[in-house]
Amino acid sequence: MNTVMSIPALRILFAAAFLSLTWGAVFLLRLRISNTRFGKSRERIKALATFLIFACSYFMLEVMMNINGRRELSTVSSVALFFGSFPLWICTVLLLILVVVFIYLMKDYRQWSNDHISNLSIKESIDLLSAGVAVYTEKGLPVVINPVMDNIGVAAFGENMYGSTGLYEKLLGYDKDVIRAGDEYYTFRKNRFNIDGVECVEFICDNVSDEYKTAGLLKEENERLKRMNEHLKELNSTIDSYVIENEILNAKVMVHDRLGQTLLATQKYLLDGDSVDEERSGELLDMWKENIGFMSNSMDDQKNDELMALLTAAEDVGVGLVFNGKALTGDDFYDCFGTDTYPAHIALTAIHECMTNTLRHAKGDEVYITAERKDGSCSMVITNNGSRVSQVVEKGGLKSLRSLVENSGGRMEILTDEGFMLRINIRTGRE
Amino acid sequence: MKKTRALIVDDQKISRQLFENFVRSSDKYELIRSIDTAKMVDIYMARYSVDLIIMDIVMGDGSNGLDACEYVKNNYPDVKLIAVTSMAEASFIERSKAIGVESFWYKEASREPLLDIMERTIAGESVYPDSAPVIKIGLTDSSDFSNAEMAVLRELTTGAENTEIAARLQISVNTVKSHIRHMLDKTGFQNRTELAIEARLKGIVVPL
Structure with missing residues (x-):
């Protein structure tokens, strides 16, 4: 009966296949375990699974490789000898099983990825936010910082996320509601919460540059309106004088018009010669009296307190x-x-x-x-x-x-x- | 025939002279006094027996002819009053009617001579113009403004801010802004200052 050990070419082929598949399965398994909630046991389970797969693959590899073709039984482990004594068809079946497992793990991981948000996708999302987000432990170790917060740190404090705890200390000590970073304005707030028993501090900065600039413009506009209103108040007193002078002018124009009418009436009276009468003379005299009355008095009013x-x-x-x-x-x-x-x-x-x-x-x-x-x-x-x-x-x-x-x-x-x-x-x- | 005793109250000398001439031109009237301030009307009314007062409304010393009219009506109800003005302020007519002023005459705009108004008033008639003179302001006429807009415009000319105007008129700030915006749209003026100045210069509104 042929065994895998006895056919060198087949030995190498199987070895390569086993190696690839086991490494792939290990990778997928570790990913799958990382993204599930095993809590504190997660790492132990990952380590155990990795050990088992490597153990199996090592012995299979030892069997398949047997590079020197040594038949000295003392140099080959008993486990390897046990696997090496398998007939070819059993090894093939094992290989096929490994292929199926690999494909299953791959599909499972893909399915899981479509149904869940991974840590990576969370990180990517935070990085794409227009707001600045930074989470630190209380001791100042960064949990997550996005590029926007990094830029804010540089523009506002001269500190970036790579500079030890500099940015953390600056953010922790900042006590205003608004941060100015260059030409941009951000609201600033900090929260404290607990993640898996670890006290953390979260800093969030929202971009309010447009609102801030609009508020600034509004403030300027209000100041301008206020000045206009004060100007109007001052103008009110002068406008009264203008209106009064305008009234006086209109009255004077009327007086001059009446004088003109009187002159015209007098001219006609003088030109008419024989057709004058007492009544007409009387009217003309009254007109002249009225006009002389206007002109004999000062037209200026005396202002009294x-x-x-x-x-x-x-x-x-x-x-x-x-x-x-x-x-x-x-x-x-x-x-x-x-x-x-x-x-x-x-x-x-x-x-x-x-x-x-x-x-x-x-x-x-x-x-x-x-x-x-x-x-x-x-x-x-x-x-x-x-x-x-x-x-x-x-x-x-x-x-x-x-x-x-x-x-x-x-x-x-x-x-x-x-x-x-x-x-x-x-x-x-x-x- | 008993003459009608007339008192003239006008701060402008030339206007007083004109009214004095009207009074003297008729045998039906006797000129009691011609004074230049509404503040002293109570003193002259206490001293003299008066039948008719020709009262200017806007005085240069800040006194208000309509307030004086109200005093006269409250204390001397039989005295007849003719309110006169050159301002197109529409509220003057309303307030005059509310006080009980018998007649109202626009110095420049009225077609009827004052003497006719005086005679009709003494005869017991109440003579009022149909409306305030229409004055062009910007791209529109003063008659295009609603009563509410005129009220806001009146306060605006005092230099009050929107919140003050809203408080005085007991309307919301948004309503004030809306009225101002409408008036700016109607007149074509660029801002409230321009609107207020033009309204004051043309006598469309007079804050008393």
């Missing part, structure tokens, strides 16, 4: 304003209350209100104001020479005056025992 307007009105309506025993003047008033101050405004409002009430209710024609300023406050007493009033109902002007006074921290009192008397105390600290 609040006090001057009050003094003008008082003179016009025949009411005397007596301030601390003498006729009220701007100098005396502003010496007491200050110029353009809140106390001055309250005082003027009080005088105005009392003047109106003196005329309307008390039927008087003099208003007496006594004012004194000391110790950070101004006190005023206002009376009049009108008839006594038994009751004063605070509404309208007096009510508004009380609000003004009390909102500024002052006090207001109305007495009617001996005629009308208004007492006000204003804090001069408020401007």
Whole structure:
């Protein structure tokens, strides 16, 4: 009976076949074991499987190779001799079985690969993310770092993933929400979790460059709008002047038009000669009176401040304003209350209100104001020479005056025992 | 025949002269006073007996003729009022009617002479224009703006930001933005500043 040992050519052929198939099977088996969850036993199982396959293949190889063709039994192991005594057909069957196993393992691995994500594919996926991802153990050993995080590390900190624990320490110590890496902006967050009992730190950076730039542009736009609004506020006061001047101009144009009409009417009147009459003469005279009236007065308006307007009105309506025993003047008033101050405004409002009430209710024609300023406050007493009033109902002007006074921290009192008397105390600290 | 006692209130001297001439030109009227500020109306009303007031609305000293009209109507209900203005601000007509001002007259735009308005008002008639004058602004007319848009435009001319406008008008910020955008589209102006300036210059809106 022929054995494999007895045919040198066949021996080599079988040896090569066995060697290839066993090595292939070992590779596939190790891959398969690596990608399944044996947990801590994974490596032991891989080692055991590898040992068994190598053991089988070694003995088969020893049998098949027998390079020197030695027949000395003492140099060949007993196991090899046992396998070497197999008839050719058994070795062939064994070989075929090995082929089947190899094909099975290959198909199984391919099937498994299609149904599962391998560690490699996870790594590839992380590398392709637009976000930066880095996972380290607590001791600073990298578990996974993708190229984006590596670039962030270089751009932001000058550290890459290859520089020992430099990048880890920089990321661990970073406490802001946004990282700027060159022209790109990333949000930054860190998480801690446990993988198979190992404490890990995860750093994730999301690219928000577009949003950041848009926010920056929005901020600039808001600043621009704010400046425009402030400009508008300033412009408002000047526009009022412009509008007023425009009104004056329109009125002057109308006056000139009327003058022109008057001239034309006069020309016709003079040219008509015999057909003039008294009525027409009268109308023409009225027209000239009107036009002369316009031209004889200054067209410019005098601007008065609040006090001057009050003094003008008082003179016009025949009411005397007596301030601390003498006729009220701007100098005396502003010496007491200050110029353009809140106390001055309250005082003027009080005088105005009392003047109106003196005329309307008390039927008087003099208003007496006594004012004194000391110790950070101004006190005023206002009376009049009108008839006594038994009751004063605070509404309208007096009510508004009380609000003004009390909102500024002052006090207001109305007495009617001996005629009308208004007492006000204003804090001069408020401007 | 008893003359109608008239009080003129207008901050512009030339306007006052014109009104004075109108009053003096008729025997039916007696000019009581002609004053340049609405702030002193209460003093003159307390001093003089007045039947008719010709009241300018926008005063250079910041006083508001419509506020003075409201004071007069509350305290002297029998006095007749004619509000006058050269501004095309539409809300003036609405507010005048709400206060009870008898008549309203546009200084430049009204075709009826003021004397006619005065006579009709004294006779018991209420004379109001059909609408505010139509003023061209940009590519459109002031009549193309809705009431809501005009309200936003009025606040815009004060330099208020969108959030302030929304708070004042009690609408959302998005609504404010939408109105501004529509007005810019209608007028063809590039930005809100341009819109606000033109609206103020033309007197379409007057923040009082």
